[in-house]
Each structure stands twice: as structure tokens, then as C-alpha cells.
Amino acid sequence: DSGVTQTPKHLITATGQRVTLRCSPRSGDLSVYWYQQSLDQGLQFLIQYYNGEERAKGNILERFSAQQFPDLHSELNLSSLELGDSALYFCASSVGGLIHETQYFGPGTRLLVL
């Protein structure tokens, strides 16, 4: 158990809909990272937040957005969903703000868009 929690574990929705994924980092970690893992694209870094502010941006679509709240939990919002958004979404956390630090991954949310 990494100490990172994600909810929900599974999510099934329809094209065009909007969903919110939630992540709680390990106690004491200030950074939260979001990743998407799909069969065709592999594991892709989406975005990093550090202590409430956006720190780094990867291959995140404009339809996706994230935020980190004062209690350091984070939410990833996915809107206008398409079939290709079906994937495993992971959250990770680390102590500091440097992306090359060791990251601790949550169990993931499996999203299926029908």
C-alpha cells in the first residue's frame, strides 16, 4: 500500500459526459501527478500540482483539467468524453516539487467510455 488513495476504482460512462476522479496523496507529500495509461499510448504524464499550484504540464488534453485543494487532495476532470479516453488513470504523489523525485502511485481509476 503506497498511501495514495484514488476514487472511484471503476467508472463507466457514455461519450460526451463529464467525470471527476479524486486522489489523496500520501501524508506529507505536497506534489500530486496525474497519468493516463492506455494500451496504445502507454503511460503518459498529464499534469503535476505542487502545494496547490500547477507545476508541470504533459500531454493533457484541453478537455481535461485538474486542481489541487488546500488539503492537498486533487481532482482530475475529464469532459466531452470520447471512446479513446477509456484508460487507467493513475495519481502519484511525492514529497517535493521536483518531477524527477520518487513518486508513489495510487491503485488507479479504470475509466470505460461507451
Place this chain on the structure above:
Amino acid sequence: SQQGEEDPQALSIQEGENATMNCSYKTSINNLQWYRQNSGRGLVHLILIRSNEREKHSGRLRVTLDTSKKSSSLLITASRAADTASYFCATAMYNNNDMRFGAGTRLTVKP
């Protein structure tokens, strides 16, 4: 796009044998990390090697880094059935707030 490329894509060995996986990358890096993922589950950090290090050990794991060849290898000695998983290398590049993962090596250890 992926920065690291692991090979082989899949590896099947008997329990007790050693497993070697390789990772190549394209640009200068700050460090290189290896992660393990059991089927459909979160990644678990195994080991981090900095760009100024050449070799690092952790238990049954040995990682080497050759920055001139832009490659790394992960050796698992005396493998166990419980080592069955996918193994990914991840690179963080200098002056670039990005973390890139390779496509992974799927290791199967037969009891």
C-alpha cells in the same frame, strides 16, 4: 510520446534464473528510475539511479546506467514467481518538467 524504450517487450524465465531488462532513452537526463506494475495495478518504485552514478544495488536488483550510450539495464537475480510483472523505466530530463515512461517489459517467472 515515450522517451524510454525497454527491451525485450516480453521475457519468460524459470524461477531461480536471472532476468535482465534494458532501457534506452533519447535525451540527457537528470535521473532514471525503474518501476514495477502488477497487472492492472499501480506502479511501485524500485530504484532510482542518478546521471552521475553507474551502478546501484537494492536487494536482488542491480541497475546500471551508461549515459554515453543513453541506456540502462535492470537485473533481477534469483527470480521468483512473485516477480512476474511489467517493468518500466522512467526518465526525467534536465530543464524539462516532464517524466517519460517506456512501454515496459512484461516479465513472466514460471514456478
